[in-house]
Amino acid sequence: MFSKSKINEPGQKAAGGTDVKSETAADTAQAGTTDKSSMPLTNNSKAKAPASVLSTDLTITGNLRTTGDIQVEGTVQGDIRAHLLTVGEGATIEGEIVADDIVVTGRVVGKVRGLKVRLTSTARVEGDIIHKTIAIESGAHFEGSVQRQEDPLSNAGTKKEATAGPKQGAQQQAAAKPQPAAQGNGQREG
Secondary structure (H helix, E strand, O other): OOOOOOOOOOOOEOOOOOEHHHHHHHHHHHHOOOOHHHOOOOOOOOOOOOOEEEOOOOEEEOOEEOOOEEEEOOEEEOOEEEEEEEEOOOOEEEOOEEEEEEEEOOEEEOOEEEEEEEEOOOOEEEOOEEEEEEEEOOOOEEEOOEEEOOOOOOOOOOHHHHHHHHHHHHHHHHHHOOOHHHHOOOOOOO
8 A cells, every 4th residue: 555665755856855754745746646645634614613612520600602502510600602502510600691502401591592402301491481392391490481482592582672662662661651730620721
């Protein structure tokens, strides 16, 4: 398979004084084929990176954001946004989680927003779930409301807007509602 003539030590020179490796690469390019084992290891193919794993002994206070995948086995006190989020059986997340795909086998306290949400039999979720599709296995513990939306990842319906909206609306309705004493005893001015 290999011959001694093709195996060269670095720095060996051919009879003409040129580098042997550059001659071999030029010959290969002319032939139209490349030896992939001699090519540099670059990320030209955009291979998917492995999931970031937060181990059981790790506690994070703060928000996490990635376009990749996260597997949480420890504790996160903050919001998480990812492509695929896996909440491990011993994990606890206190905050809003937003991802295309969410698999919960541990505990989540906060709003869950995802295109595909799956609660396994060991899941414990305390908060509202906004989803496009959902699966809840028998034995999962869930306290909150479930709402289907075509685009649950959109920002319409975030924590801040959801809590501010109804309160402001109630205040506006109370302010707009006429009070009997403020009417001037029902007399109209002409």
